[in-house]
Amino acid sequence: MSSEEEIAIGLQSAPHMAEQHGGLYQSQEMQDFVDMVGNKLVQNSLAKDTPYRYEFHLLADENTINAFALPGGQIFITYALLSKLENEDQLAGVLGHEIGHVLGRHSAERIANSEFWQTLSQGASVGADMGGLVGGIGQNVLLGNGRGDELESDDLGVRFMMRSGYDPNEMVGVMEILKSAGGPNRIPEFQSTHPDPDNRMDKIRASIKKYREQGF
Numbered sequence: 001m002s003s004e005e006e007i008a009i010g011l012q013s014a015p016h017m018a019e020q021h022g023g024l025y026q027s028q029e030m031q032d033f034v035d036m037v038g039n040k041l042v043q044n045s046l047a048k049d050t051p052y053r054y055e056f057h058l059l060a061d062e063n064t065i066n067a068f069a070l071p072g073g074q075i076f077i078t079y080a081l082l083s084k085l086e087n088e089d090q091l092a093g094v095l096g097h098e099i100g101h102v103l104g105r106h107s108a109e110r111i112a113n114s115e116f117w118q119t120l121s122q123g124a125s126v127g128a129d130m131g132g133l134v135g136g137i138g139q140n141v142l143l144g145n146g147r148g149d150e151l152e153s154d155d156l157g158v159r160f161m162m163r164s165g166y167d168p169n170e171m172v173g174v175m176e177i178l179k180s181a182g183g184p185n186r187i188p189e190f191q192s193t194h195p196d197p198d199n200r201m202d203k204i205r206a207s208i209k210k211y212r213e214q215g216f
């Protein structure tokens with residue numbers, strides 16, 4: 001799958017995903033804040049040297065604690081999650097993790113392996129069939145990151161935070177929040193397929209140590 005196809009899939013799917021979370025949160029000020037933090041992470045990392053178009057969307061959903069990324073750079077965070085965060089560094093942690101999914105091509109790899117995409121790419125023109133894309137690919141394929149993807153994105157997120165001058169220990173803080181918010185039903189993106197927060201915290205601390213030793 002080419003970068004152009006990844007970007008097209010993300011752009012085509014974005015409105016549908018936003019719709020499922022009550023559309024965009026109606027505050028330009030808060031959206032600007034999310035953009036500022038997201039763009040800072042991109043500008044200070046290898047993400048800026050990729051063809052992806054990063055866009056950050058604050059969703060109106062006040063109940064579902066969630067953040068997720070579509071291929072090509074469309075990134076979302078719900079108001080429910082944003083409102084739980086305690087500082088800018090934690091927001092950088094969440095967005096950095098999602099940028100990690102884009103860079104790691106986690107969703108793109110799952111789509112490319114899906115039956116739907118195989119069929120599509122064999123005959124039909126991609127552009128023409130984009131309309132039914134989310135339905136065709138299915139949300140599990142789009143958003144169902146595996147454990148390895150999550151740990152990789154945590155590691156990249158820590159790296160992006162440090163590059164932008166954020167306190168990477170706040171990524172551990174994000175995990176604490178997810179853990180206490182999780183309860184019996186854990187959180188969506190940060191849900192079933194995600195490794196346990198305690199486990200992630202240990203790995204995050206190891207990443208911080210690793211990058212410190214590398215002089216980040």
Ligand SMILES: [Zn+2]
Nearest residue numbers: 145150153189
């Ligand atoms: Zn994730």
